[in-house]
Structure formats: structure tokens, C-alpha cells
Amino acid sequence: MADIGDRKLYLGPKLRVLRRELGLNQTQMAEELGVSPSYLNHLERNQRPLTAQMMLRLANTYDIDIRDFAAPSTDGGPRELSEILSDALVRDIGISRDEVLEVAENYPGVTEAVARFYRALTDLRRVPGEAFAGAAERVPMIAPIDWLREMIARAGNYFAEIDAGAEAIAADLPEDPALLQATLRARLRDRHGISVQTVRADLIAGRLRHFDMHRRRLMLSERLPPSGRLFGAAWHLVAQELADAIAAQVARAAPPDEDSRRIATIALTNHAAAALIMPYERFRQAAEQSRHDLPLLCDRFGVSLEQLAHRLTSLNRTGARGIPFFMAKIDGAGQIAKRFDGEAWPFARYGGTCPRWDAHDAPASGAIAAQLIETMEGKRFVTLSASLPRGAAGGRARTVIALGCEAKHAARIVHADGLDAERGDATEVGPGCPLCERRACPDRALPPVTRALDLHSYERTTAPYPFRRV
Numbered sequence: 001m002a003d004i005g006d007r008k009l010y011l012g013p014k015l016r017v018l019r020r021e022l023g024l025n026q027t028q029m030a031e032e033l034g035v036s037p038s039y040l041n042h043l044e045r046n047q048r049p050l051t052a053q054m055m056l057r058l059a060n061t062y063d064i065d066i067r068d069f070a071a072p073s074t075d076g077g078p079r080e081l082s083e084i085l086s087d088a089l090v091r092d093i094g095i096s097r098d099e100v101l102e103v104a105e106n107y108p109g110v111t112e113a114v115a116r117f118y119r120a121l122t123d124l125r126r127v128p129g130e131a132f133a134g135a136a137e138r139v140p141m142i143a144p145i146d147w148l149r150e151m152i153a154r155a156g157n158y159f160a161e162i163d164a165g166a167e168a169i170a171a172d173l174p175e176d177p178a179l180l181q182a183t184l185r186a187r188l189r190d191r192h193g194i195s196v197q198t199v200r201a202d203l204i205a206g207r208l209r210h211f212d213m214h215r216r217r218l219m220l221s222e223r224l225p226p227s228g229r230l231f232g233a234a235w236h237l238v239a240q241e242l243a244d245a246i247a248a249q250v251a252r253a254a255p256p257d258e259d260s261r262r263i264a265t266i267a268l269t270n271h272a273a274a275a276l277i278m279p280y281e282r283f284r285q286a287a288e289q290s291r292h293d294l295p296l297l298c299d300r301f302g303v304s305l306e307q308l309a310h311r312l313t314s315l316n317r318t319g320a321r322g323i324p325f326f327m328a329k330i331d332g333a334g335q336i337a338k339r340f341d342g343e344a345w346p347f348a349r350y351g352g353t354c355p356r357w358d359a360h361d362a363p364a365s366g367a368i369a370a371q372l373i374e375t376m377e378g379k380r381f382v383t384l385s386a387s388l389p390r391g392a393a394g395g396r397a398r399t400v401i402a403l404g405c406e407a408k409h410a411a412r413i414v415h416a417d418g419l420d421a422e423r424g425d426a427t428e429v430g431p432g433c434p435l436c437e438r439r440a441c442p443d444r445a446l447p448p449v450t451r452a453l454d455l456h457s458y459e460r461t462t463a464p465y466p467f468r469r470v
Contacts, residue, residue, distance in 0.1 A: 026040050046106065065318050091449060152267070157271075157316060167275065170276050195215075195216065227303050230277060235270070246272060306329065309325075309403050324406075326346075326405070331399055342405070344405070354432060355445060362386050362387045366389065367386065380406070408421070439463065440462070447465035447467060
């Protein structure tokens with residue numbers, strides 16, 4: 001606590017967000033904290049710093065982690081807002097970085113609102129001109145998948161009640177994956193009257209699993225690998241036994257429409273199934289003791305690399321946190337099909353990633369490829385990537401799973417042993433070509449939208465699209 005007490009903390013926006021999440025007005029919170037409403041108003045407007053005494057009152061009254069609350073915000077908000085304001089539509093205004101930082105830090109609600117408008121605009125830009133008018137009427141306030149991503153990010157991809165419930169169920173189950181699958185099938189049959197069968201693929205064509213509600217029968221396609229069959233059985237068990245916890249979490253998230261509610265229910269049931277197969281504390285300890293040996297952990301828990309990567313991004317329990325990984329699922333065209341930002345996603349949130357990031361070219365053998373990268377701000381990250389085997393659905397495209405974290409965690413990762421995280425050569429990457437201002441990058445695919453081109457007929461530079469410094 002000494003480091004917190006020794007510095008002035010202006011955390012008005014965080015305090016305001018906390019109050020709104022608790023559903024309190026200023027008068028109610030001030031009464032609960034034993035201060036005047038005017039003093040609380042000054043705190044929220046950053047006109048007064050939060051004292052150590054006030055931090056302790058917040059911690060005791062609302063059961064929050066002081067260090068988490070006082071920790072500096074990640075630069076995701078300012079970076080995202082900078083990215084949006086570099087769009088050609090508003091770039092000529094020349095909004096300074098100081099203005100962007102002030103808005104992002106002090107008015108996170110405004111930043112989120114701008115981001116939602118920009119996502120809707122991005123979606124509409126993809127619609128052919130003749131269909132634009134009709135599409136504009138159909139675009140929701142926020143796309144369900146974008147709303148889900150924001151909801152998961154706000155929760156740190158950790159849902160305490162669901163994780164605790166899954167951990168309690170797992171305490172009565174065997175650890176061996178083969179025995180676990182058999183036990184889950186028996187539990188579904190004996191407690192819930194649901195039989196589980198592995199069936200020919202043609203019987204449930206176009207589906208990997210199907211639940212026949214009338215016959216209470218769960219059919220798993222023969223195309224599913226053992227990890228997929230285990231996950232399917234776990235999914236339907238937690239859908240029965242953790243239904244109330246999942247529904248309560250969905251209700252707290254307040255989805256804006258029915259599609260968002262459904263996708264949230266599915267996502268949180270996925271989370272619960274993973275938490276059942278990989279119970280929080282046992283999994284966290286196994287990850288630390290093995291130094292995050294990905295193939296070993298896949299074998300030990302009977303899961304796929306994608307399932308494992310998802311779980312590694314969710315170890316955010318207070319007092320027992322894992323490495324704060326970010327994760328991306330990248331398709332054959334280089335598009336990000338799925339993303340969990342973690343605490344430090346180093347790339348742009350719209351469009352693709354940097355072509356210098358080797359994750360796009362992960363070895364087809366499934367081996368884990370490690371890379372040390374460095375952003376334009378000088379931050380270093382270790383990334384791990386591997387290609388997934390051809391999917392059970394029969395897709396042709398090669399898919400890559402990539403995990404990453406700040407380089408300071410490298411000593412805890414066996415796959416990073418060949419990297420000198422502090423002094424070794426790192427691949428310089430950018431947020432994405434349209435936002436990257438590295439002048440000498442030979443891998444640039446597009447010019448930066450933030451700079452004017454500097455083209456001349458008498459020369460050809462090694463880097464595509466030369467641009468002016470100012």
C-alpha cells in the first residue's frame with residue numbers, strides 16, 4: 001500500500017464507472033462512503049485526488065481490489081480512439097494526441113460511444129451501394145459479436161460465479177480426460193435423463209453435435225476429435241447444472257437485443273464447459289508448473305489448442321491470476337476471426353494485424369513458433385503461434401491460433417526459452433499498415449492514413465509508399 005499512499009491518484013472516471021455499475025447515484029454512494037455528495041462529485045471530476053483512506057473505504061464497502069482499481073489504464077482506449085480519428089472522414093481536423101488522451105482517460109463513455117458509431121459505419125461501408133439504404137435500417141445499435149467482445153473485455157474474461165460453480169462440479173469428477181468423458185456421459189444420463197451417442201456424420205449432416213430435445217439425446221458427430229466430444233458432453237452438463245449462474249450473468253450484462261442475449265448465453269456456457277474440463281486452480285497450477293507447455297497441457301486436460309488458448313486468457317481471479325495473455329484466431333486470408341484483447345493487445349482493433357508478425361505464417365506441422373516483437377512505443381511482447389489441423393467441419397482454410405503477452409513474462413513460458421526478452425533482437429511491428437508510421441518497412445502493404453505520400457519519378461525506395469515525416 002505504500003506506493004499507492006505516496007502518490008496522488010486522480011481516478012475520477014474509474015470511480016464514476018464503478019458507481020454506475022453498482023446502480024448508485026452520487027447521493028447514495030456518498031452516504032455509503034460517509035462523505036458529502038459534493039466531495040464525491042469533486043472526486044469524480046478529478047478536482048480532488050483519492051486519498052489512501054478513501055481507497056480503503058472503497059475496498060471495504062464494495063469489495064474491490066485496491067491495486068487493480070488504482071492500476072494505470074491500459075492504452076487500449078486512447079489507441080482505439082486515435083485509430084478511429086485517423087479515418088479519412090475526419091483526419092483533416094488534425095486532432096492532437098493530447099486531446100485524444102484527455103477524452104479517452106476522462107470520458108470513457110464518450111470513447112465507447114464513438115467506437116460503436118465507427119463500428120456501425122465500418123459495417124455499412126462493406127455493403128454494396130445499391131443495398132446501402134436498406135442495410136442502414138437493419139444495422140443494430142451494436143453488432144452482437146461486438147457487444148459480446150466488449151462484455152467479455154469488461155469482465156476480464158473471468159466470471160467468478162460460473163468458474164466457482166464449474167470448479168465445485170469438477171471436484172467430484174476424475175482428472176483423466178478419458179475417464180472424465182465417460183463420467184460426464186453417465187452423469188448426464190443418471191441425473192438429467194440425457195443419453196449421449198457418437199453417430200455417423202451423415203445422420204447430423206452440417207452439424208458437429210445436435211441435441212434432440214424430445215428424445216433427450218445428445219448426438220456427437222464421428223468427425224469430432226476426442227477433445228470435441230469431451231467438450232460437447234461438458235457443455236450440455238453445465239447447461240443443465242449451471243443454468244441459473246449463466247442466466248444471472250447474462251442478465252447482469254444487460255444485452256441490448258435478443259441476438260446478443262443468445263450469443264452471450266452460448267459464450268458463457270462455452271466458458272463454463274472449459275472451466276469444468278480445466279478447473280481454475282488446478283489448471284492455473286498446471287500451467288505455471290509446466291511453464292505453459294502448450295502441447296503438454298493439451299494432453300493433460302484432453303483439450304484442443306484453441307480450447308486451451310481460450311482458457312489461458314481467462315485466468316483473472318483476484319489473488320490467483322495467470323499470465324495476462326491475449327489471443328487471436330487468424331484465418332487463411334489473414335483476417336482475425338476471433339480475438340481476446342487481454343491487457344495489452346498490440347495491434348489495431350479494426351482491420352488486420354502487422355504483416356511482420358509471424359503468427360500469419362505459423363508452421364503447418366502444429367509446432368509452437370515463438371517470436372519476440374516490439375511495438376512503435378518500445379513495448380515488447382512474446383507471441384506463440386501454431387496452425388490448427390483441418391477442422392472437423394471439413395473447412396479448407398488453414399487457421400492459426402496465436403497467444404501473446406508482455407515480454408516480462410517470458411521466463412514463465414517454456415516456448416520462449418530461446419528468446420532474450422530484454423536485450424535480444426525483436427521484430428519491429430506496427431498496429432497495422434494504415435496506422436503504422438515506420439518509414440523503412442519493406443513489408444508495408446498500405447500507406448499510412450496519418451501522413452502524406454512523398455512520391456518522386458526519379459527514385460524508387462526500398463520501402464513501398466514513402467511518406468513525409470510531418
